[in-house]
Amino acid sequence: MYYDINDIETEGQRVPTTFNVTVPHLGHIVGNTETIESGTVLELPLWLAGQLSTVQVDNDAETTFVSLEEPAVFSPDVINALKSAPVSLDLAEQSTVFTNLALHWLQMFDFPELANVLYDAVQQRSAEIYDYAVAQRGAQPQFDESERQLYRLVHGVMRNMRAWQAFGQ
């Protein structure tokens, strides 16, 4: 879906990749004109990395151009933090499009731990979004971009309700 600015932003996130083959004259993607040696580790945007990691070098070879590494935002540290403090963790500090990036990543790879931890976190954080939209008490919870959009939507509905109630009484 390219109609959502969030998705464009997500596909532009850089993820670490390792080159499986030596590619001559591809240096321009890192700012020079030289050959990229096999084994080079580069951070590529997700849209490019995703393609290169699924396309085979030639028809009968198993090798793909690059292999994807796990991005730092899904490191065990972050997952443990999300598991132990699903509500207070600042997702935007990890990545402004954390949830979306995770959804993209899970489409490409099996990563049950991330899926399970994020599942619980989404449940609890959506209650938090509701609370903050009903009454802005305390510090604003740390939302990532998709959560912020959802918050704005819910807050708009609540504000409309409050205005209507005030008018009716």
Next chain:
Amino acid sequence: MALPGAYLEAFTAEEISFQAEDELITIIPRRHIQEMQLAGWKLPALRPMRRTDVPLWLALLLKKQDRCSIVFPNWMDEAVLKDFVEKERVEPGFSSLPWFWQPQSAALLAGASDDYTGNLDNIRQLLQDLREIRQAKVRQGITLVNESHMQMDGLSLMELNEVRPLMSKTMATLQKLHQ
């Protein structure tokens, strides 16, 4: 249609009030009014002191012109409302208030408060209590929602409308994570 984003995801409170105005309510006319064919509905002849059911919008209009008094619905009695609040506090589910309880009570209290026989402050307080207790239950329910199931029967249209955008988007994300 070019609508602002918020209008695509949920109704506004005003739209729901508008729908609620089609609910029937009992009035006691004070003057003779001949029967009238209105669009989609026929107003029967109104005779003084004879109770008749008319849509809320018409009741409020006639009330404004001092041609009728409005009989408040049974569930808005102070004693009945107290029962509702009590039940709402004790039972885990939502009590079965009418589908339009918020807009209906708001419109009646705004337009016909002098026809109410009980204490207005008390009933306003009870309605507010109901709203707050139910909102707290909705909040609890959100954490229990999973990718394929949510159950909140007994919620009225206006309350559903408040949680609909949050619920639908959260469940969509959970569904993607579940696969």
